[in-house]
Amino acid sequence: MAATKTKETTKQETTERIVNDFSMTIGTMNGSGSQTSNLTLLRALFKMGIPVSGKNLFPSNIQGLPTWYTIRVSKDGYLARRNTHEIVVAMNVDTFVEDLQKVVPGGAFYYGDHLKFDIDRDDIAIYSFPAKQFAKESGAPAALRDYVANMAYVGVLATMLGIEMDKIKQALDFHFKGKEKPIKLNMDVIEAAAAWAAENLESQDPYRVERMDETKEYIMADGNTAAALGAIYGGVQFASWYPITPASSLAESLTAQIGPLRDDPESDEKTYAIIQAEDELAAIGMAIGAGWSGLRAMTSTSGPGISLMTEFAGLAYYAEIPVVIWDVQRVGPSTGLPTRTSQGDILSTHFLGHGDTQNVMLIPGSAQECFEFGWKAFDIAERLQTPVFVMSDLDLGMNQWMSKPFEFPDVPMDRGKILWEEDMKDLKERWGRYRDVDGDGIPYRTAPGNKNPQSAWFARGTGHNEFAKYSEDSDMWEENMQRLSRKYESAHSLMPAPVLEQGKNAEIGIISFGSTDVAILEARDLLEQDGQGTDYLRLRAVPFTKEVKKFIEDHEVSYVVEMNRDGQMYKLLQLEYPELTAKLKSLTKHDGLPLNARWVSSAIIESEAK
Amino acid sequence: MSENVKTNGKPSNIKLNEIGLSKNDYRGQPTTLCAGCGHNSIANQIIAAAYELDIVPEDVIKLSGIGCSSKSPAYFLSRSFGFNSLHGRMPSVATGASFGDRRLKTIAVSGDGDTTNIGMGQFKHIIRRNVPMVYIIENNGVYGLTKGQFSATAERGLTLKYQGANPYMPVDVVEEAMASRATFVARSFAGDASQVKALIKAALSHNGLAVLDIISPCVTFNNGDDARHSYGWGREHNEPLHDFSFVPREEEIQVQDFTEGETRTVTLHDGGQIVLRKIEKDYDPTDRVSALRIMEQAYTDEVMLTGLIYIEPERPSLHDVYKLPLELPLNRMTEKELRPSKASIKEVNAAMF
Ligand SMILES: Cc1ncc(C[n+]2csc(CCOP(=O)(O)OP(=O)(O)O)c2C)c(N)n1
Ligand code: SF4
Ligand SMILES: [Mg+2]
Numbered sequence: 025m026a027a028t029k030t031k032e033t034t035k036q037e038t039t040e041r042i043v044n045d046f047s048m049t050i051g052t053m054n055g056s057g058s059q060t061s062n063l064t065l066l067r068a069l070f071k072m073g074i075p076v077s078g079k080n081l082f083p084s085n086i087q088g089l090p091t092w093y094t095i096r097v098s099k100d101g102y103l104a105r106r107n108t109h110e111i112v113v114a115m116n117v118d119t120f121v122e123d124l125q126k127v128v129p130g131g132a133f134y135y136g137d138h139l140k141f142d143i144d145r146d147d148i149a150i151y152s153f154p155a156k157q158f159a160k161e162s163g164a165p166a167a168l169r170d171y172v173a174n175m176a177y178v179g180v181l182a183t184m185l186g187i188e189m190d191k192i193k194q195a196l197d198f199h200f201k202g203k204e205k206p207i208k209l210n211m212d213v214i215e216a217a218a219a220w221a222a223e224n225l226e227s228q229d230p231y232r233v234e235r236m237d238e239t240k241e242y243i244m245a246d247g248n249t250a251a252a253l254g255a256i257y258g259g260v261q262f263a264s265w266y267p268i269t270p271a272s273s274l275a276e277s278l279t280a281q282i283g284p285l286r287d288d289p290e291s292d293e294k295t296y297a298i299i300q301a302e303d304e305l306a307a308i309g310m311a312i313g314a315g316w317s318g319l320r321a322m323t324s325t326s327g328p329g330i331s332l333m334t335e336f337a338g339l340a341y342y343a344e345i346p347v348v349i350w351d352v353q354r355v356g357p358s359t360g361l362p363t364r365t366s367q368g369d370i371l372s373t374h375f376l377g378h379g380d381t382q383n384v385m386l387i388p389g390s391a392q393e394c395f396e397f398g399w400k401a402f403d404i405a406e407r408l409q410t411p412v413f414v415m416s417d418l419d420l421g422m423n424q425w426m427s428k429p430f431e432f433p434d435v436p437m438d439r440g441k442i443l444w445e446e447d448m449k450d451l452k453e454r455w456g457r458y459r460d461v462d463g464d465g466i467p468y469r470t471a472p473g474n475k476n477p478q479s480a481w482f483a484r485g486t487g488h489n490e491f492a493k494y495s496e497d498s499d500m501w502e503e504n505m506q507r508l509s510r511k512y513e514s515a516h517s518l519m520p521a522p523v524l525e526q527g528k529n530a531e532i533g534i535i536s537f538g539s540t541d542v543a544i545l546e547a548r549d550l551l552e553q554d555g556q557g558t559d560y561l562r563l564r565a566v567p568f569t570k571e572v573k574k575f576i577e578d579h580e581v582s583y584v585v586e587m588n589r590d591g592q593m594y595k596l597l598q599l600e601y602p603e604l605t606a607k608l609k610s611l612t613k614h615d616g617l618p619l620n621a622r623w624v625s626s627a628i629i630e631s632e633a634k
Numbered sequence: 635m636s637e638n639v640k641t642n643g644k645p646s647n648i649k650l651n652e653i654g655l656s657k658n659d660y661r662g663q664p665t666t667l668c669a670g671c672g673h674n675s676i677a678n679q680i681i682a683a684a685y686e687l688d689i690v691p692e693d694v695i696k697l698s699g700i701g702c703s704s705k706s707p708a709y710f711l712s713r714s715f716g717f718n719s720l721h722g723r724m725p726s727v728a729t730g731a732s733f734g735d736r737r738l739k740t741i742a743v744s745g746d747g748d749t750t751n752i753g754m755g756q757f758k759h760i761i762r763r764n765v766p767m768v769y770i771i772e773n774n775g776v777y778g779l780t781k782g783q784f785s786a787t788a789e790r791g792l793t794l795k796y797q798g799a800n801p802y803m804p805v806d807v808v809e810e811a812m813a814s815r816a817t818f819v820a821r822s823f824a825g826d827a828s829q830v831k832a833l834i835k836a837a838l839s840h841n842g843l844a845v846l847d848i849i850s851p852c853v854t855f856n857n858g859d860d861a862r863h864s865y866g867w868g869r870e871h872n873e874p875l876h877d878f879s880f881v882p883r884e885e886e887i888q889v890q891d892f893t894e895g896e897t898r899t900v901t902l903h904d905g906g907q908i909v910l911r912k913i914e915k916d917y918d919p920t921d922r923v924s925a926l927r928i929m930e931q932a933y934t935d936e937v938m939l940t941g942l943i944y945i946e947p948e949r950p951s952l953h954d955v956y957k958l959p960l961e962l963p964l965n966r967m968t969e970k971e972l973r974p975s976k977a978s979i980k981e982v983n984a985a986m987f
Contacts, residue, residue, distance in 0.1 A: 067987055198987050243986040253982060259972030261964050262733055264726075285974040285982070293959040295971050297733055301726065302759040309719070309726025309756070316717055316727075317695070317734025318965030320972070335720055429983040432976045437969045444966075471965050472695045472715040473735035480692065482708060482716040493663075494708065 042230040044074050044099035046110035050177065051123045053116045055087030057171030060199060060210070061178050062093040066424060067195035068187050069097060070244055073236040077103035077542070078424050079618055084269070084362045090119045097233060103426060104543035105618040110231055111185075113177050114139065115155065132229035134180060136173075149228035153180045158216045164209055172213045179217025184225060185233045189218070245427050247394040247420035247539075251350060252278035254398015255322060256285050257433055262314035262321040264299045264307040266329060269362055270418035271352040274324040275300075304329035308336040308349065315340070315347040316483055318442065318471030320402045324350035326418075327369050328359070330376065337411055338377030339485045341508070344458070344467070346405035346440070350414045352421040355616045364616025365418035367538055370592035373413050374566055380505060382512050385413045385566040386520065389541040391427035393564070394420065397520075399433050404518050406440035408511060409469055417587075419618040420539040441468040448476040456490040457481040458504060465510030512567065519565035522572055529557035532632070533575055533582035535608075537563040537593060539618065540585060546621035551628060558628075563593065568600055576604045583628055589614045652688040660685045662709040667702055672824030672850030672865075673772045677709045679827055680741065680770075683834040684711060687882055689739065695731055696741045699724040699753060702779045703745035703772035703850070711741075722753030725760035725769075729952070732765055735963035736953045739838055740767035747777045747785040750805045754786070761814040761843055766951040768837040768844050771807050772824075774852035775863035782855030789862045794855065804862075807847035808943055809929050812922070817946040818844035819925070823868045823938060824851065829878055833942065836880040841903035842951045849938060868938055875919075875928070875941030877911035902947050910942065919945050 048065075052058035059080070066078040077096050083089035096106060114123040114135040121141065127133045129147040136155030143150055159173040182192060192214060193207075200206045251274050255263070260282075265275035279298050286295055301307035307323045314321035325333070330351050340347055353369050355361035374383050386401055388394045397414050405412040441462075448455060448470075455478055458467050470479040481492040488504070489495045527548060536544045541562055548558050561575045561582075576582050576597070584594040591610030598605045611627050613619060648656045660681045665674050684694065691713035698704035700721035707716045719727040728742045749757045749771045760769070775788040782794055786805040793799045811819045818840045822830045830848060837844035851857050851865045859866035876898075883905035900908040900920065910919070918924060925944040932939035958964065962971070 070987070195987075243983050245986045249986075257973055257979070259967075259969065261967070261972065262730060264730065285978060286972075292957055294957045295959075295964065295967055297956045297958070299729070299763075302755055305723060306726040306729075306756055306759065309723045310730035313697075313717070313719075313727035313730025314733050315730070317731045319730075319734055321730065336723070339720055429986075430979060432979040433973070437973060439968075470715075471734060472731065472738055473692075473963055473965060474715075475690075475692050477692065477713055480713050480715045482718065484716075484718040485720065486718070 040230055041232050043232050043234050044097050044236060046231045047094055047096045047106045047108060048111035048113070049092050049094045049109045049123075049126065050113040051090060051092050051116045051119045052174065053087075053118070054083055054085050054089045054091040056115075056174060058091070058093065058115065058174045060171070061174040062095070063199060063424065064178055064192060064195040065181065065187070066095055067198065067244065068191040069095070069233060070239050070426065071191040071194055072188055072233060073239050074099065074233060075101040075103065075238050075426060077426065079105050079419065080423060081617070082363050090116050099236065099238075101238065102542070102546040102621070104546050104621045107620050107622065113181070115174065115177065130229065132231060134177060136176070151180070151184070151225050153177070153217065153221065153225070158213045158220070161216065162209065162213045164213070168209070172210055175210045175213040176217040179214035180221045180225070182214065183218045183221035184227055185231060187233055188235070189215070239426060241428065242426045243429050244424050245391040246273070246422055246424055247388065247391050247416050248274040248352065248422060249277040249281070250391040250394035250427070250430065251324075251398045251414070251416065251421070252281055253430060254395035255348075255402075256282050258399030258402040259320050259437055260322055260402070261296045261319040262311060263296075263323065264301045264310035265324050266301050266304045266307045268326045268329055270354055270422045271324045271326045271329070271350065273422060274350055274352060304332040305336065308333040308347070311347045312336055312340050312345050315345045315405070318473070320406070321346075322348040322350065324352065326352050326354045327356045330369055330373055334376055335378070337383065338379065338381055340411045341377050341381045341383065342485055343483045344409040344469070345411070345483065346409050347411045348401040348405050348414065349411055350416060353415065353417040355614070361616045363418070365539065365618055366588060366614065366616065367415070367417060367540075367586050368588040368592070368614070370415065370586075370588065371595060373415065374596060383411055383413055384408065384515050384519075385415050387415045387537045387564050387566070388420065389523075389538055389562055389564065391420070391425045392430060395430040400520070403438040406442070407438050407518060408466060408515055409440065410511070415538065417539050441466060443468050443470050443479070444474055445476050448474075448479060454478070457492040458488065458507070459490045460507050460510070464514040465507050465512070466514055516567050516569055519567060519569050521569050522564055522575070523562040524571065524575065525560040525562075527552060527557040527559055530559040531580060532556070532558055532628070533579035534558050534560045534585060534628075535563060535575070535582050535593075535597070536560070536585040540587060543619035543621045543624055544585060547624035547628070550621060550625040554625070554629060556629065556632065566596060568597070572597070573601055573604070576601060576607050579607065581607055581609055583609050583611050583631070585611045585619075585624055587613055587619055651685055653690060655685070655691075657681065657685045659713060660691060660711055662707070662712045665706070665709045667705065667709075668854050670853040671702065672774065672848075672852070673703050673706050674709070675824045675827060676770065676772055676830060676848055676850055677706045679831040679834055680710045683831050683838065687835055687838065689838070693737070694739045694741060696743070697724050697728045697731060698743045699745070699748035700779070701745035701748045701777065702852070703743055704748055706743050706772070722748055722751070723756060724748065725753065725756035728767060729760060729763060729765050732767060732953070733956075733958065734965040736958045736960070737963060740765070741770070741838075742767055743770045743772060745778070745785070746771060746773040746775060746787040746807070750786040750807060750810070754805075754810075758810065758814045761811060761816045761845070763952045764817055764842045764949055766841050766843070766953055768834065768846065770846045770848060772850040773807060773847055773863060774850050774856055775861065776852050776856040778852045778855060787863070792856070792861060806929070806933070807845070811845040811847070812926055812929065812944060816845050816944070817842040817949050819944040820845070820942045821847045821849070821938075822940050823849045823872050825865055825868050826872060826874075826940065829874065829940060832878050832880045835882070836902070836906065836908050836942070839880070839882070839902040839904050839906035840945075840947065842949055871936065871938045873937045873939050874913060875917050875939060875943070876913055878941050879909045879911070881907045881909060900945055900947060908942065908945070919943060
């Protein structure tokens with residue numbers, strides 16, 4: 025094989041090695057099968073015990089547009105996306121020039137030698153490799169050749185960085201579910217490329233990986249799969265959905281996972297149904313019908329679907345129907361950046377409906393919490409008899425995360441105040457669907473099929489009295505709306521409390537939520553290195569629990585950090601605590617990318633300096 | 635039906651059905667619709683059908699969209715669970731609701747605006763899914779509740795007080811249902827009480843979606859004698875396809891009622907039988923092509939063709955497709971059936987990589 029450009033570079037062998045601490049970005053073409061290669065790298069590193077995270081930056085397109093995958097390797101356990109790229113692998117002719125410029129000085133640039141460009145940088149290590157050749161020589165059928173070509177960079181990187189071959193094999197095993205043929209096909213290419221690299225490339229950059237012992241306690245999962253599994257453990261019985269990125273994989277994962285966990289091997293009958301609806305209106309309509317009929321019902325969507333569900337959300341809020349709605353947020357308004365991440369639906373979802381509505385929202389901050397809220401949301405929805413929105417996002421939902429293992433629910437299912445025949449036998453007074461018997465604003469409900477002749481009630485969006493009978497009485501309307509307000513008060517005690525992390529010499533507070541968590545945790549360390557201690561409160565639900573107020577009160581200033589333009593959570597906090605407004609400052613980033621720790625720390629330092 | 639049996643302390647002169655209920659047990663709240671509104675007659679026939687079929691009211695769920703027509707579930711079967719949902723969205727709510735306990739019967743009421751304007755999409759899709767339920771469209775060619783605008787079923791040229799003349803072609807509910815391959819399609823006229831009742835009874839026995847397009851005049855906004863949805867036009871132009879009757883599973887067909895060669899029977903999933911007595915021509919409602927042809931002919935001839943237009947009794951319903959349990963309904967399942975074992979979580983985590 026011909027000598028490569030490596031030999032032409034003038035760099036000397038670097039003495040200082042940088043181990044397990046870099047970001048690596050791989051530029052490929054959408055639809056070229058690179059996802060398998062990227063996940064293989066990520067998983068192999070994870071199995072080597074090194075903390076890693078992987079983020080897919082992809083276009084809204086099936087084939088042909090550029091896509092990047094960033095893997096962060098961090099011995100210190102930082103999982104947020106970084107803006108710097110120590111290693112870049114270029115496989116896409118369209119982004120070659122741009123990708124070359126991305127590499128930090130002293131970094132490494134790998135590219136397939138089918139890309140013919142002049143290299144105008146001498147401050148980085150340059151490696152080229154015959155990506156197409158391995159695929160050709162592998163004997164792969166012509167149709168698959170382009171796909172396996174991407175395995176070449178896995179092999180090259182394995183040699184150059186020190187990724188263990190048996191871990192790569194393990195990753196492929198998992199990916200192809202043990203199917204020998206594709207595993208061998210891909211492994212052959214990887215091994216050939218690795219051997220070629222050992223033979224022909226000489227390392228000229230400092231970046232290496234080495235085995236650690238930091239991932240034993242973790243699993244790798246995406247938030248959508250975790251949510252689906254959580255819902256299964258929550259006893260989901262009815263799920264209706266309409267395809268939309270980044271929510272589709274939640275329902276698809278539910279479809280794939282539920283059978284083995286819930287089917288009775290002795291019987292053909294099912295305990296659940298999953299329906300792909302004709303649109304989001306129908307999806308939520310079905311889920312609400314199912315919730316009304318006594319089932320644990322859910323739907324999953326993203327912003328555009330949420331807006332279509334508006335009228336139904338108002339109905340469910342007012343008629344008091346339990347239903348769980350997952351909003352895997354993406355960038356809007358409109359189609360916006362459909363494959364980028366955002367926390368932009370906070371305000372609209374909280375008030376989704378018409379007239380006065382206040383919706384309960386749960387906000388998971390990790391894959392493990394997606395699982396937990398997956399089941400908990402049903403308990404809360406049935407206890408409160410109201411729609412419960414779970415606010416995830418694209419980054420959390422679709423990317424692979426190191427996560428604590430999922431935990432079996434620590435409490436039995438809470439079906440809330442539902443009455444069946446047995447329960448109605450000894451009722452002292454006449455049952456009324458909307459009577460506030462317990463003073464918590466939460467009435468008792470019954471479900472179709474209940475044979476007690478008193479049990480039937482008529483659900484409607486129109487004004488009704490305590491017995492669910494049609495009424496346009498003004499006082500009655502007001503009273504009922506006030507009761508719904510009381511019910512919302514009762515919701516506070518059911519909300520997962522925020523997570524508080526205290527820092528050394530902390531004067532300022534940070535309030536954040538959802539997938540920003542990893543960036544905030546890292547930013548706090550950066551700030552501490554700069555002598556700025558912080559306390560951190562991660563919100564996990566709206567309505568806010570009392571800890572939130574206390575946190576704001578206890579700090580001179582609290583920065584509310586979120587991924588939207590207008591500071592939506594900041595505004596909700598202001599609405600809830602008008603007297604504390606002066607203590608809140610809004611920090612927002614809305615570029616569609618997962619939050620970056622350096623941006624957070626700089627923004628806070630800058631603001632503090634003022 | 636047994637008569638004059640004294641049960642539950644009810645006076646002996648009240649007629650009771652086989653399960654000991656009087657017709658009052660099937661009524662609803664007093665109607666608030668206009669006197670003479672076709673929707674009221676249909677509600678009465680639902681009451682009569684359920685009473686005569688000895689249906690336990692608690693074994694029915696009733697749903698609707700929004701409109702005068704959609705109000706009517708409040709006026710029948712007050713002992714049944716009900717859901718007056720959103721304009722045009724009843725089909726989705728009914729689909730989900732029907733999963734709670736598959737043993738229950740679902741009766742849904744909609745209007746022509748509710749179904750063919752705002753709700754056309756959901757109408758077509760619920761047909762595709764063959765949800766087992768009775769779907770009644772109370773079709774008056776106008777929006778009653780919002781005071782007399784054209785609906786999509788209004789004929790071209792129809793002139794209304796505040797609207798002028800309708801410039802558009804009408805949608806035909808039956809043809810739409812046929813095009814979506816509904817398994818039970820019928821048209822009737824609110825002025826023909828006995829046919830309405832018999833069709834409702836048969837629809838309640840059908841294991842699938844039964845579309846009943848019932849021309850139901852709006853006496854307030856669209857009852858001019860020339861209007862296609864008026865009483866006058868209906869009386870003049872109603873042409874029954876056949877003399878339609880329904881015999882529930884428990885009862886035997888009285889053969890002497892029918893002359894041989896003059897009748898056709900269709901057996902439904904639950905054993906109930908539809909008996910069709912020939913009027914002029916023999917008509918086979920299991921033949922899709924004939925159904926489409928007679929609809930086209932009726933359009934050309936400007937007649938209101940009524941009766942059972944098409945039936946396909948054997949297609950599996952949505953509940954069959956989803957393998958819903960027959961004994962323990964979904965909504966009575968508990969943690970025992972619904973939460974995987976504690977032990978299983980280990981495997982789930984192990985499978986995650
Ligand atoms: C989303 C929405 N848009 C508009 C309305 C107003 N609206 C109420 S009933 C109705 C039309 C009902 O017509 P139809 O279904 O034919 O029923 P009818 O009153 O004629 O029986 C309309 C437009 C509404 N309730 N909801
Ligand atoms: S307005 Fe028309 S449809 Fe409405 S109740 Fe009166 S007659 Fe019936
Ligand atoms: Mg109408």
